[in-house]
Amino acid sequence: MQRFYQLADSAPVLMWQNDATGMVFLNEEYVRFCGCARDALLGMGWTGLLHPDSGDYLRAYEQAWASQSRFDAEVRMRRHDGQYRWLHSVGLPHFQDGAFAGYIGCSFDITDTRSAADRLRRQQEWFTDVANTIPTIIWVSDAAGATTFVSRQWYQATGQSDDQGLGWGWLDATHPDDRHRAQEAFRRAQEDRAGFRFECRLRAADGSYRWVIDAGEPRFTPDGEFRGHAGTIFDITDRKLAEGLREVALRELRAAALRKDEFIAALAHELRNPLSPIATGGEILKRTSGDTQQVLKVGEVIGRQVAHMRRLLDELLDVARITREKMDLQRVRIDLVQLVQQVVADHRLAAAQGGIRFDADLPGQPLLVDADAVRIAQGLSNYMHNAAKFARSHAVVRLRSDGAMAIVEVEDDGPGLPPDLLAKLFQPFEQGRQDLARSMGGLGLGLAITKGIVELHGGRVGASSRAEGAGAQFFFELPLAT
Template identity: 40%
Template structure:
């Protein structure tokens, strides 16, 4: 913002050249006038009045500008400089009131012959100290939120100096002899001049010179010229140095005021141009967004009947995607009922409610007259009776969702019916197998047939149980029975279940378990089901004589179970679909004992119900695979 620029923005080379020109002109004029500083001139009371009034006015304006900026920026540097001008303003007023012959022969406020001179000295010595404090505070780095204590202390200090120079003048040594100077005067004015020179040195040595710093350097140069002419080189009041020095004093204040106003004008102009350019860029950006978004957008003006009820709306603005989503063309300036006579009135009612309440609304409903479903976000515009809507045609999504729900329902019904239809004959078959073992005849053949029947029944039972579990998981009705258990026992039990298949295919089977307990909370039967499925798959899809392994690892806060094999591996392209229901790789469909493609999907669901994860990794076909189950520790 513009209020922070003068004391924080760096001075440009052009600005520094202007300052240098001002300093050069001031010093050249000083050199020309210095030899004539003691030339006596007649007293000109109107000059003194004009000088005092002008100085008070300039200091008042500058102090107001600086302290006003400080209220916005909270800058301590600006606060100190503003207090310096406030102090100067008050002592300027006191100087005017105590000047002999201006308002009274010996001045007001009980002034004595030395009061005006001492006020001048303190005023010209104190201001450079404020400038030094400003320079040391930096360009807005330190912030001061409460400025009034500083301002109050400045006012109090100015009043104290005024009292000391008037009522307490007896405490001060005399420095004036009529309109001339006593010997002690030159020691005091030398200290004042050195103070100003020190302030100029501190400003000059500032590492990062801002616009305000540059103009303050010019002010201090003119200030030094003023003191030199009006208090050092002259012989007393009403000589050439006296008058020229005071003109320099006005110039010192005037330079900074002109600089402030000039720079403000430039900053205002630049910021106006920047704001206008930013506004144009924003408008262009939103115009491009308006025209390029793939969602439809329109602005509609509602039409009301004489009773005040909304009955129609007119399109005032649409984007290019509008036609794609609605199928309507050339709609601007036309009403919806003129374009689609059978358009449902609930749309008009919904938009009228947005206008009436000012609350945005989201609608997902069918426009039967257009034969489409729409997802609409409508909100009120600033213009009267106008609503804007951002929308998209969701017909395809609705149809897809409807189809998906139908497919899911058909699949669930299929699984439930299939599971029950297959499970019903299981009990009679098992009973028959048991009876075969007891009949007479050929015991060996009867026992063999019974074993085959029992084995097939067990296999079908597991298949049906898996189908039922998938149905329960899909419908969210599967219930776990968690208990605190040792995961090592789960691994052992699952390995024992699959041991016959391992032995049948002559695999080397490695089981690695930690020596310490691996406790967690879970459903023992379901975890055994998961691991048995993974080990069984590893054995089934590994050529006879291969290697299958399972190992249990303890990680930070979790347990990791890895089931690995040297089997057919997994095609990387198939990995994303590996855990989907009824999904099988090409080689799996033709493998011996291939299932229905539900085992891995069910295993992952069961692991997720235990707040765990199941992942798969394979370097590719023929390179084996590794499945990893991660479960939270108890």
């Protein structure tokens, strides 16, 4: 052992040997570290320099001694300047004549290393606290691309567990339609050691999907070694919804502008049509001298065309009044049964001339409503004009009550209505079935006018079609008088 002691005294670390009585050897570095006489440290004297909170160290020593196994622990010991330093002690079992005789070991001053580790730990704790406080998701990945940290907001947003959120768990939370694109964007950023930014949908804890922006920047050591990425995830669902609504509004505005352009073209055409026969009639009248029959025929033509123009202008004025809520209603209590009978009778002859039979299915008892009889008749007439234009041979008007509302229905056996037209059928200037109506005369404003009249009375309108080619059903409801 003498040779060991000589070598130990020249070692730059604290070296020692003990037995059941305590320390039996301490090298020169150990004595210099403590600043005490060697004899004061031998035996159990050295324990007087341990920090008061060294219970764990002493228990670890006792357990190792009892099991005669390797001893490895850290402890704080007071140095000669009064400062406590962290020592990492390692002791190897020493046997003499086959019997356990104690330990031969060494202790390393690890204070600086431990302080750096403590600083790093405190920095990590500070970063975690800040990341968990910021109202957005913070994440960090390593050089291989695996997520090594993600803030609390991720788990709250996605409902993933701690294990699921690390590694490549973010891909599991990404919408299947966005997953490949997001993975490719991240892979390219890894390969290029560059920043990235992409939009995708993440599955929320409630199972819905939220739009987010995932943006990251590369991390490097002071030596330029790539360490991975760090980034944030922002929820942009509200912005996406606003953009979608704005896009829908823009499409609707463009469609409305197109409908108005088409309507103006149709209006110009409709208003010009009567002018030609009126002008021709005027020329004939100039040249006619005493031919009474000729004058009467020309007068009838002019009268019809003027009446047609008046109807067109009346429709335009009605739409304007309804749009500006300027239509005056002369409300009185009326019997809808009598009104419907009269309107059907007024239209039967003209419809029959076009090969269309109009039937009426009316109740035997009066149905009283407080309404403007002229306007309600106008609304029903628009339905019947519409049915007469599209019916193949037959149309029927029905009147019934559900106890609170009177319901007027007009059904034809015409081509029916395509599903995409039903929702916008009553809009002015709308394309669809009204295009054919325009080709038959008129501006196609009748349904919009009926809707406006009925709604001013507190009612509602609607239309349905069992299938294309199976006819169409139009109705309006009015509150019954109380």
